[in-house]
Amino acid sequence: MDADLQAHIAFYLTGKRHSPNLLAIDGLKLQPALFAGYRDLTRLRYDFPLVLVKEGPAAVEPLSGLIDAILDKVARGDDGERIRKHVLRLEQEIRTRVAKGTSGTFSTLWDAAAPALAKDNKLMAESLSRARANLKVDGDVIDCDASLPYHLLGHAWAITQTQRAKKFAKDINRLVQKLSDIIKADFVNSDAGKSAENLRASFGNGPMDSFDFAAMSRILVKASAKKKPAKSRQKRVQNLLAVLQSQRFFPTSSATAEAPYSFAFDSCNDALKAYRERLPKAIELARAIAMAELEVRGEYSEVKHDALFESFGQNGLDEAELALLPDYLVRINATSLSGAEQSKLNEILAIDLPIKVVVQTDDVIEESPVGHLAFALRSRQLASMAMGINDVFVLQSPAASLYQLREQIQRGLDYTGPALFSVFSGATKTSGGLPPYLIGAAALESRVFPAFTFDPSAGRDWASRFCLATNPQAEEDWPLREFAYEDEKNQAVAQQLPFTLIDFVACDTRYSKHFSLIPRTHWNDTLVPVETALAQPGRGSLDSVPCLTMVDGEDRLQKVIVDEKLIREARRCRSMWNSLQELGGIHNSHAEKLLASERLRWEEKLAAASASAAKPAAEPVASVAAPVAAAEAAPVEPEAERSPDEAYIETARCSTCNECVQFNNKMFAYDGNQQAYIADVNAGTYAQLVEAAENCQVSIIHPGKPRNPNEPGLEELIKRAELFA
Amino acid sequence: MKSSATDCLLDLYDEQHELEDYQSGVPRWCTGCGDNAILTAVQRLCRDEALRPEKTVFVSGIGCSSRFPHYMKTYGFHGIHGRAFPVAEGVKMARPDLTVFVNTGDGDCCSIGAAHWIHAIRYNMNLTVFLHDNRIYGLTKKQASPTSPIGTKSNTTPRGSYLDALNPLSVTLGVANASFVAQAVDWIPESLFEIVKAAYHHKGMSFVRVLQRCPEWLPNSFEPWMQDPDRIQLLHHENSLQLSAGLSKVYKNQLQHDPLDMNRAREIASSEDVIPVGILYQNRDIPRYEETRQTGVLRTTETIRKGFDAELDKYTV
Incomplete structure (x- = not known):
């Protein structure tokens, strides 16, 4: 060798x-x-850095996307190309500064970078100034670094909660308004509300002396309804108002209200503890909202609803009720995930709490403590375990792909149950100075840290729930x-x-x-x-x-x-x-095995068909038109067997014209749908039956045969009745 | 949105109503009048949908059919001639939580109220409209209405009417924002009820023309169609009404019609030999005026007072 x-x-x-x-x-x-x-990412135009948009349709936008939007507006006409070149130069400068660790909002970074670039270049100054006037979307600029998962997911979560808070505030304000109206209306209808003093106070400015409020009060008190509003209702409405106005789950405009709860945590243990402590208050609030809705619709009935609301929330709150309240956010690093903390994380995921957990991993090829290579095991097991629970929204991705997965992130934040976001930051200390973006993208390419989502709300099967689409060439091994x-x-x-x-x-x-x-x-x-x-x-x-x-x-x-x-x-x-x-x-x-066996069966069938085709054709193939036509016809129900002698009405066809029931309301009556039937055939004569059949607007009365053979004129009546047989 | 367990429990405690809970008084309509069939279908709807009487309003104009609100044990407004639509629109605008029905006749809607009718279609507010079309002014004892067939002899047209009848279906289908147009006949109660139900569930203005007999003044007006079931054409489609076995057995003239096909709907509406029965057109995506104009601003006493003061201040000398 x-x-x-x-x-x-x-x-x-x-x-x-x-x-x-x-x-x-x-x-x-x-x-x-x-x-x-x-080698130099700052010279490339790609997704990063990102802008965490404060207000806008999207929570996050790439810097290059926002620059393009500005260029679409200003880079037009003869000097369009020049403006484009200058603005793209500024973009590169901002990207370089951010890569070196400068932080700030898009506008502040622009304002810091532009003067240096345009120092001795009037044309560039003019280009940048025109473009700056079109900078309408602003927010913190963030590069793909160790802090990205924390900030990006925290930002998306905060925006989701703000939207929820807006909806909540709208609902609560409406309920508070309506409940206050109930209390006001009760007062206005009370004797105190109709007192001369109150009437005078409600009159506004004007010639008070020419109006006798005392007389008005006497008339109103005398004319008012005797039934006083129930004290229990007044008390209930006041209690509901107190609960709604003192809630701390969302910020309120009230100056006297206590500070709202915080829902962002750095440990599963703390989040779980807060959830448990606040649960009674959450139940009280959800209960108050449900009761208030009934109250303002005037549908609250003490007899029916008191007992129901007494036991409200004994089994906790369900998804729809929890969806009214803020979700919790926990952001942790996988290195700090101790045994105790992991057990709390398991509890959060297993008992379906509305807690979104971001687990950040900075190293996906760490050595196992016993010295063996066991790449990506620690970080992977979290996502796999969460998927095993089946009701947890799971997203795994390197930070470099988070922008691509922004819609899936939003789905996870909107999901009513727990969600786990397992993110590899790419900021591994031993990566030889390579930028985290490159390391993250490499983790995705090399299948070390594949990106996937598992969304239980998308359907019941894996095909609907599980998605690998973000991975490059997902059908290949590498x-x-x-x-x-x-x-x-x-x-x-x-x-x-x-x-x-x-x-x-x-x-x-x-x-x-x-x-x-x-x-x-x-x-x-x-x-x-x-x-x-x-x-x-x-x-x-x-x-x-x-x-x-x-x-x-x-x-x-x-x-x-x-x-x-x-x-x-x-x-x-x-x-x-x-x-x-x-x-x-x-x-x-499984699918490939099934496909193989089906293919085999199909080939066997084909072989048998070609063998029989060699013989002369025995029977013509039936026309397909006939079954199609038959399929379109509605199935016909079997008709009830009736004796031709029996008198009856086709009740379903009765148009409630009142003819028959006015003619003889003992013989003919209406059913629960106000349609006629023969209530008592013996409550009238056969002659009446025949006459009713003749008068019926829709000819649905069938007189049958006479029951009394001694009734006069039967022969003629039977002949007339034949028309309605 | 998912219903909470509380909602489900509250549903269990929802009040169940009987037909009698919606009946008020004995209708004064003539024996055999088609209004009775419409009343029954609507009362059945109220019962089956458990509509709360205090949250339901029937608004009408003038005419036989416009006595309708009197016979419903709900809120009602027996308005002035031809003005059922503006009143109903006002009710819906101020109280979008109410279920609002409109009952109007061929004279009330298609003659004196025609302008309001056209604009009500365009506004597409969430109203359920029944046009009781008996082709004659019945309350005033037989005068030709806009829908009277040419040649109708009446007190105002003793030699027979000179003009072709107005077709309420074609007119409605020609107005922008028409979102639900259907036709029923009073003598097929099953189909009438199904159409009434579909109209109620449609979000937007559902316009149902009900051809009804007037046994007193035009007793034979619909006789040819009543005697020959083949001259009734039942419309059905997977996105619309499906036919029961019983109906299919009696009415064999059936037509599959996609309710989103406006051009075909207009053709069907123009049929003269057969009476089409079913949903001619339904488009669920047309915006409702009351929702379009919804500002989301809470109407508190203060905001109302402020707005009122601002208006009055315009006239301060």
């Missing part, structure tokens, strides 16, 4: 470098080859990207490179020992791409070594071999991704 190959295989199996031709990669600033185009470079002869070469877990791990300085750089002079055909090694089921024949294509700090292509531990981890990562794919309906094994 070739000495190089021996050394490579030894490294592959043991992770030890036994040859001077195997170089450690520490300090070489190597990056996965596909990262070559993303996404393939085009990679172009120049070879030694300056010829352009393009190839498809997959982005795997190994590429992702190669960015992390903690795991550099698992990689060895192969000097260019030792490159040979035994160095095979990692995807080839990953495609093999096991160790294989050991005549080649998996190798990764990377670039150094000067964008030169390098080859790095990988040890077997990482290959094993990559297979494990792929297997986890494959499970998610199945849940998402991609390469679903």
Whole structure:
């Protein structure tokens, strides 16, 4: 065996470098080859930084989107191109400043960056000034960094609660107004309300002396209804008012009200404790709202409703009632998720509380405490566990994809039960200075931290609830990207490179020992791409070594071999991704098995049909028109068997014209739907029956045969009755 | 929105009403009059939908049919000739929580009240309108109405009327914002009730023309259609009314008609040989005027007083 190959295989199996031709990669600033185009993100226009919009249709907008909206308005006409160029230069300046840690709102960042750019450039100053006048959407600008999940989800949650508070305030103000009106009306109708003093006070300004309020009072008191308003009702209405006006779940305009509760927490334990403490107040408020609604509609009945409301909320509050109140928000970091805290998190999710939990992870390839590689297990298990509970809204995503998932985030915040947002910030300390956006996007590409949502409100099956659509090339094991470079002869070469877990791990300085750089002079055909090694089921024949294509700090292509531990981890990562794919309906094994058996059955049927087609046709194929026509006709109910001698009315066809019932209201009567039937056939003569049939506007009375053979003129009556048989 | 458990419990305690709870007095209509059939269908609707009598209003104009509110044990407003619509619109505007019905006759609606009718269609407020169309002025003892067929002999047209009848369906379908147009006949109670029910559930102005017999003044007006079920054309569709087995058995002339198809609705409305029965047009997406004008501002005593003062201040000398 070739000495190089021996050394490579030894490294592959043991992770030890036994040859001077195997170089450690520490300090070489190597990056996965596909990262070559993303060295300076500030020169790219992409989703970040984001603007957390204070007021607007969307809670969050990318800076580039807002700039485009401004350009749509101002970059027109002859100087449109010039304005566009200047404003895009400003955008780049803002992006650079934010990447360096400057914070502020869109407008303040604009105002800080613009003067420096336009210092000696009048045209640019003019462009920026015109564009600035169109800056209408403002808010904090935030880059993809460690604080993004906290701020973005906190902002979206706060906006959701503000909207809920507006609706709540509208409802409460209406109820308070109507309940106050009830109290006022009771007073106005009381003797005190009709007193001369009160009448005078309500008269406003004017010639008071020419009007006798005492006389008016006497007349009103005398003429008023004797029935006094029930004291119990007055008391109830006053109690309801007190509860509605003293609530602390939403801010109120009342100066005397206590400060509203806070609903944002940094620990599950604190949120759970607050929820429990406030539950009686929440029940009291929900009860007051339900009672007040009845009261203002004038539908509250003490006999019926007192007992019902006495036991109100004994089983807690249901979804619809909870939806009136604010949701809780808990934001925690996975590193601070102790055993006790995790047990509280489980409790929140399991008992269906309206609490939204954001768990931020900054490291998805941490080593397990016992020294084994167990990438992404800690962060993944949370989302999987929450999905197992089945009633929890779950969203997992790197922070870099949160903007893309903004609609799903909103669905989670609007969901009536608990929601778990598991977010990888990308701010891993050992990522060799790569920006968090790039690390987050790489985690998504490499399937280390796939993005998905599980929305229980979307339907009852997995197909409706589970969505993997945000992942690139979700139907593949690893996404393939085009990679172009120049070879030694300056010829352009393009190839498809997959982005795997190994590429992702190669960015992390903690795991550099698992990689060895192969000097260019030792490159040979035994160095095979990692995807080839990953495609093999096991160790294989050991005549080649998996190798990764990377670039150094000067964008030169390098080859790095990988040890077997990482290959094993990559297979494990792929297997986890494959499970998610199945849940998402991609390469679903049940469906594929069913499809195979159906295909087999279909082929057998086809074979049998072609065999019988060889024989002469036996029977013509039935026309399809007839069954279609038959299907359109409404089914006809079997008709009740009736004796031709019996007198009856087709009650359902009666048009309530009163003819028959006025003719003989003992023989004919109306049923519960005010339609006629024969109540007592013996309550009149056969002659009356026949005459009623003749007078019936819709001819639905059937006289049948006479019951009294001695009735005079029967022969003629029977003849007349034949028309109505 | 999901109903809370409390709502469900409250529903359990909702009052159940009987037909008698909506009946008031004995109608003075002639024996055999089609108004009775409409009254019964509407009373059944009130009972089945458990409409609270104190939250239900019937508004009418003048004529036989306009006596309708007197026979309902609910709120009612027996208005002035041709003005049922403006009154009903005012009620709905001020009290959108009330269920408002309008009962009007062919003279009341299509003659003196025609202008109000046209604009009520355009406003599309959530009203359920029944046009009791017996093709004659009955209360004043037989004068030709706008819907009297050409040649109708009456006290005002002793040699027969000279003009073609106005078609209330075609007119309604020609006005902007028409959202529900249906036709029923009083002598098919099942179909009448189903149409009344659909009209009630429609959010917007539902216009139901009910062809009804006047046994006193035009006793044979609908005789050809009553005697020949094939001259009644029942409209049905999956998005509209479905026909029961009983109806299908008697009325075999059936037409599948999509209620969103306005052009076809206009064709059907123009039928003369057959009487189409069912929903000709229904569009649930047309905005209701009372909702369009809803400002969301709470009408407190203070805001009303402020608005009132502002108006009066305009006339301060």
